[in-house]
Amino acid sequence: MNISLFLASHFVLLLAFGMIPSPANAQDLTAREVIARIQQKVGLDWQEGTVDTFKSGNPDAIVTGIAVTMMATYDVLERAVADGHNLIITHEPTFYGHYDQTGELTEHNDPIYAAKAALIDEHGLIIWRFHDYWHERDPDGIRVGMIKKLGWDAFPEILEGTIYKSPPTSIEKLARDIKERFDIGTMRVVGDPQLVVTNLAFAPGFPGFEPQRRLLARDDVEVLVMGEAHEWETILYGADAVAAGMNKALIIMGHIPSEQAGMEECAKWLRTFIPEMPIAFVPTPEPFWAP
Numbered sequence: 001m002n003i004s005l006f007l008a009s010h011f012v013l014l015l016a017f018g019m020i021p022s023p024a025n026a027q028d029l030t031a032r033e034v035i036a037r038i039q040q041k042v043g044l045d046w047q048e049g050t051v052d053t054f055k056s057g058n059p060d061a062i063v064t065g066i067a068v069t070m071m072a073t074y075d076v077l078e079r080a081v082a083d084g085h086n087l088i089i090t091h092e093p094t095f096y097g098h099y100d101q102t103g104e105l106t107e108h109n110d111p112i113y114a115a116k117a118a119l120i121d122e123h124g125l126i127i128w129r130f131h132d133y134w135h136e137r138d139p140d141g142i143r144v145g146m147i148k149k150l151g152w153d154a155f156p157e158i159l160e161g162t163i164y165k166s167p168p169t170s171i172e173k174l175a176r177d178i179k180e181r182f183d184i185g186t187m188r189v190v191g192d193p194q195l196v197v198t199n200l201a202f203a204p205g206f207p208g209f210e211p212q213r214r215l216l217a218r219d220d221v222e223v224l225v226m227g228e229a230h231e232w233e234t235i236l237y238g239a240d241a242v243a244a245g246m247n248k249a250l251i252i253m254g255h256i257p258s259e260q261a262g263m264e265e266c267a268k269w270l271r272t273f274i275p276e277m278p279i280a281f282v283p284t285p286e287p288f289w290a291p
């Protein structure tokens with residue numbers, strides 16, 4: 001075989017495996033090119049140590065469609081595959097840790113990790129996390145989508161994107177309103193359902209005890225609407241505030257419902273500057289049910 005034939009045949013092989021961009025279609029974009037465009041639009045300097053990196057797949061493969069989601073669960077990946085999307089943009093991790101570290105999982109031949117890795121490999125899924133810079137962008141993309149869906153954008157702001165002044169409402173009414181807007185099956189509340197409040201704070205996701213404590217402790221905050229917390233930290237703290245006779249309450253939405261509308265907002269934003277391909281928002285279902 002002469003050298004040009006050899007190169008040509010390998011080129012075809014590489015094409016078949018999606019390893020190099022096809023020159024046939026000017027619309028074709030690799031995952032790396034899509035992400036570079038996002039980074040440029042975010043307009044912030046990309047720092048070392050960010051978790052906003054590729055987690056699986058070949059970044060130089062051609063993107064057939066983008067699935068934007070809150071968490072890249074097995075179920076979300078299957079639905080992306082069914083729709084023909086091979087680039088998954090996820091807000092939270094894929095492999096059960098903030099840094100998607102897989103050392104322990106592979107070392108112990110973890111069967112659940114193995115099943116997920118096989119699904120990803122079989123369909124050539126490229127997974128990229130968009131967490132740090134979607135929050136860091138001004139305004140924070142998660143808060144924009146969530147505040148809109150909470151309906152709090154109609155209220156005066158006390159602290160931008162975080163504390164709002166609502167007309168007087170009881171904790172029970174407020175909790176029910178949020179449960180219905182976000183279709184939450186297993187919401188939990190700490191505090192007196194009849195307590196009437198006006199000052200509402202929002203803390204999406206899992207920022208940790210200290211940021212949650214600082215909000216609930218403020219004189220101008222009566223209820224903290226939040227994603228999740230360790231029960232022995234913020235939940236214990238909220239229960240103590242209630243038992244000590246303070247007019248405070250916690251509404252615990254769960255991590256996914258507390259940020260998901262922010263990723264729906266992300267899908268909308270991506271469509272404004274990536275017109276070449278389909279971009280779908282793939283909701284992550286709440287994993288819990290209550291007996």
Ligand SMILES: [Zn+2]
Binds near residue numbers: 091131135142205259
């Ligand atoms: Zn988040």
